Amino acid sequence: MRPNALAFRLFAAAALWSLISLPLTAYALNSVFRRQVERDFDERLRGLMTTLVIESFDSRLKEPAKPQEMGEGLFKQTLTGWYWQIKPLDPRDTRTLISDSLVGETLKLPRDLGIKPGSDGLRWADFYGPEKTRLRVIERDVVFGPPDDGHVYSYVITGRYDEVETSVAEFRNLLISALAVFGAGLLAATFFQVRWGLKPLGEIERGLAAIRSGRAQKLDGALPEEIKPLQHELNALITSNQDIIERARTQVGNLAHALKTPLSVITNEARDDKGPFAGKVSAQAEIMRTQVNLYLDRARMAARAGVIGGDTEVKPVLESIARALVRINQEKGLEIAVDCPAEARFRGEKQDLEEMLGNLLDNAAKWTKGKVSAAVRIERSVGDPAGAKVAIAIEDDGPGLTPEQRRKVGKRGTRLDETKPGSGLGLSIVADLAGLYGGSLALDASASGGLKATLTLPAL
Structure with a gap:
């Protein structure tokens, strides 16, 4: 203790x-x-x-x-x-x-x-x-x-x-022996009484861990009368949290529709006008669209990351994205090797994992000469089950990046090659979303000279 x-x-x-x-x-x-x-x-x-x-x-x-x-x-x-x-x-x-x-x-x-x-x-x-x-x-x-x-x-x-x-001495010796045995028995009984009395708190801890991991939606089980009010309030808090997140998702969606329509109108009107002022308006409208998309994505990510009880298998998501990219890049002869243990699970929303892995694999597919690998390992802390991590390393055999370029590429909107499609927000979004879950994104050189992106996320 x-x-x-x-x-x-x-x-x-x-x-x-x-x-x-x-x-x-x-x-x-x-x-x-x-x-x-x-x-x-x-x-x-x-x-x-x-x-x-x-x-x-x-x-x-x-x-x-x-x-x-x-x-x-x-x-x-x-x-x-x-x-x-x-x-x-x-x-x-x-x-x-x-x-x-x-x-x-x-x-x-x-x-x-x-x-x-x-x-x-x-x-x-x-x-x-x-x-x-x-x-x-x-x-x-x-x-x-x-x-x-x-x-x-x-x-x-x-x-x-x-x-x-x-x-008197004989009685005293007998009394001391008897009270010593009684005291030891009393302490032992107290120890077990305390452990037994506090057992419901352990059940609450395990119940909350089950909710956090997605194995349960609320605290169940028969608890003592003194603990039931706490159980009720925690369940109410969980329900309230889920309602708030759902409302946030709805508001983000409404905001997206409310902003995108006026921006589309401004962009279309500017395109119809060939003057220099129209060009500036069109360019600024495109910047606004990019920034709106960025912050709407971040708002959606924050709402999803706050959900209690996310539980996503990593292997099916990774294999599904890999198959899709291989089909899209058939003319390039793209090969994606996936090495993922079946027990690897991400403690979060499936949609977020798809977005992060999709950005990383898509980036690797753009720059690779033809071979991409995705290796997953599980890292567990001794004595801290809640501290488990899943590390996803995606490597390509492309030109790679210098240390200075790797520092720059994580910034929003940074594009090292304007000939490649995209907004330059992919890696920034991945880093932001990983950070919301308490994870991280690290960029390094791969063994073949390309780029190695290691995504570390909380695991179950």
């Missing part, structure tokens, strides 16, 4: 949105999961605290007893980070009960850090314990004996906070 393509813009917008939204989604889900894991971890510590109090309490004693079973095997394994501790707050009482996992170590108390108990009587803290293990600590006070004369003990339960981090 090209950077300025509509498909690229839509895909880039979707990709940018994915790159922004997916990381934010991952962060939000990871945060929610962390809070839930921490909440569950704290609830687990609360449950263990309740178990510790129950297991150590004996109504017959005024001091706690060491619990025999805490229900967690981790409290029996050495330095696991899961510890419990029961410590009297009376400094005179030095008897402290600890879990087997603590192996002679003692724990700092949240109260020593200045932490006040919450509404539930619990103190919470995070700090590093033995083996530099990060611990989550919960503490509560338990009174043994009468409320006014009892002994207060500090009950402490710790849990290894690394377990929270491990759970």
